[in-house]
Amino acid sequence: ACVGFPVIQVETQWAREPREYLDKGLALVAEHAGQPLLDFALAPHSMYTLDEDMLAEVSRVSEESGLRIHLHLLETGFEIEHALAHHDTQPLEFADRLGLLSDRLIAVHMAHLEDADIGLLAERGVHVVHCPQSNLKLASGTCRVSDLVSAGVNVCVGTDGAASNNDLDLLDELRTAALMAKGVSGDPCSVDAVTALDLVTVNAALALGIEDRVGSIEAGREADLCAVDLASVRTQPVHDVISQLVYAAAASQVSDVWVRGRRLLAEGELQTLDEARLLERVDDWSARVAHGRPRASRVAS
Known part of the structure; x- marks a missing residue:
């Protein structure tokens, strides 16, 4: 897992202000250094949740430590209005001025892109995470995936959080991404099944900086594998395995998963x-969130 630790200007039980978030996050990185299954990233959420000085500090820490930055960027039109009002510039230009645009940046959403933005992302080596169902649910915009791919930008697929996605079903998300790319571009050949599969395999590994370990099935790579049972009526007959996986398979058909060769x-x-x-824990926390109202147990006593 790559765990993003927050750096935000919002007080929580974990920290009160951005510097405390950053210090605690870096302490967490040091504490778990060397763990093969755990990486960390700086997660300032968005450009409007930190002031300019703290965004510059996040950029500096990333450059010195090599930590990736996970940042919601150009998700909504509000971000553009905010950047123009507070910084007299577009969000991407502001981010570039602070040194945030690099191959360490994982930019999530990117639903309000202009042609010049795409060229800048490609030039800086920024990774883009497309979250189509969240963007649709919130009516926040659409990502120009086909144009990004054509420009050589590394594009992946994500779910965003449960509050704006609900099921966090990556296969369903992948199908939506492949279909949306065609609708947005007006090209039915845009982001074909093979390209779509790359978005959640080799491209995702590249974005996380672990492309030399996972993302493809090759000799010497770690055995991070996922088996999908296509024998279901839902995915029969199978004329093209990858096409069926992208356009028809459901998460319920995932039969087996291995991480580093361990069957989970x-x-x-x-x-x-x-x-x-x-x-049981889900019920417990649901009751707590609902102000302590009792919930029936799922498991018989």
């Missing part, structure tokens, strides 16, 4: 988590 899901059954206990 076997024939649909979790191997390292107690699902019943997990659902």
